[in-house]
Amino acid sequence: MSGPSIANTLRRAGHGAPTQGLCRLDYEARFLRRKMLTDDAGTSFLVDLPQTVSVDDGDAFELDDGRLIAVVAAEEALLEITAHQLLPLVWHIGNRHCPAQIEEARVLVQPDHVIRDLMEKLGACVRDVREPFTPEGGAYGHGRTHSHAH
Secondary structure, eight states: OOEEEEEEEETTOOOOOOOOOOOOOOOOGGGEEEEEEEOOOOEEEEEEEEEEOOTTOOEEEEETTSSOOOEEOOOOEEEEEOSSHHHHHHHHHHHTTEEEEEESSEEEEEOOOOHHHHHHHHHHHEEEEEEEEEOOOTTSTTTTTTOOOO
16 A cells, blocks of 8 residues: 655646646645645645745646646635725835735735734725735745845
């Protein structure tokens, strides 16, 4: 009896190869190096990557048998922030180093009562939503890392 399949390789979105399954992961779960996961069909597999990575919607784990399991950003609880003047609010969110999905007419952030209170005090409309969360990457091109090395 053999153990679960192992994924030692992550293929980035746009890889073009057909996938054989889906794995829905929220934002926190998409930051990993070694973890047991289960695809939508109920098949478990071990992700064992050389280093911790931020996995994006559309990436795929390549299993040791050659199958590809696509990653889908799962719906999760978020705050939707809208306002007539959104740009100053985005500055305040960024100043607090909060992951943010910035769109033309709204910003999505993880639930945080301090951010909610601040945004409402600044005149924003804040409402609870459930959506996939795909925030902007890091300023230095390293996803979620906070390196300021130049």
